[in-house]
Amino acid sequence: MSTDRVVLVTGGNRGIGRSIAERFVAAGYKVAVTARSGEGPEGTLTVRADVTDAVAVDAAFTEVESALGPVEIIVANAGVTKDTLLLRMTEDDFDSVIATNLGGTFRVVKRASKAMLRARWGRVILISSVVGLYGSPGQVNYAASKSGLVGFARSLTRELGGRGITTNVVAPGFIETDMTVSLPEELQAEYKRNIPAGRFATADEVAGVVAWIASDDAAYISGAVIPVDGGLGMGH
Ligand code: NDP
Secondary structure, three states, X not given: OOOOOEEEEEOOOOHHHHHHHHHHHHOOOEEEEEEOOOOOOOOEEEEEOOOOOHHHHHHHHHHHHHHHOOOOEEEEOOOOOOOOOHHHOOHHHHHHHHHXXXXXXXXXXXXXXXXXXXXXXXXXXXXXXXXXHHOOOOOHHHHHHHHHHHHHHHHHHHHHHHHOEEXXXXXXXXXXXXXXXXXXXXXXXXXXXXXXXXXXXXXHHHHHHHHHHHOHHHOOOOOOEEEEOOOOOOOO
């Protein structure tokens, strides 16, 4: 397995993105993270970027390229929720979630693809969610943004699959991060009852799967949706 490749993880200052960055650092990759606030883990280069801003994304890539070299593995992880029932959902609740989760992925992957095409090698890894295909009340904006990543990955696989570039979706279930800690306790207990594994996962359990998709062992996997959800989304 090549371990000196250049990886960029969006939203690598906390949560799942931070664990993914830590995994890649431990395996010897050259790792950069984007963050709007805070810093990535030790051993990473932190660059500032809001993924809703194409100019900021471009500048962040340019900074990574001059410090570490062209990005070979892009992990589009930055994401937000703005949960509420459809009738209460504002235009901004909807648009801002789509602009970050789906639009942000478009911006970073488009920027990353240039160097990947030149190198005829690349790994595009999109962090979706079990709710993208399973659905979730109060999350039409979030679920739409996350299921959109599946069509994105499959179209990109058909566009770039012949150039040594794979595009895959990782669909985590409930992971212990700031995003889930803020859920009411009774809701957390109800979710756990529905998860065959009977528990939430750690962010590192997602990171391990992402690292494997980036490895040479996964070279023939593309356009796949890989669940890391303890069985919650089975069949979806
Ligand atoms: P956190 O809320 O812990 O972290 C979100 C990350 O995204 C932060 O680094 C944040 O940066 C970054 N981010 C948000 N908006 C932007 C933006 N506009 N531009 C740049 N960065 C941004 O989330 P998780 O670690 O839990 O989630 C990571 C990904 O995993 C998300 O895509 C999420 O949808 C997905 N996911 C999470 C699950 C869970 O159970 N936690 C389950 C399934 C999927 P900053 O700190 O600067 O705001």
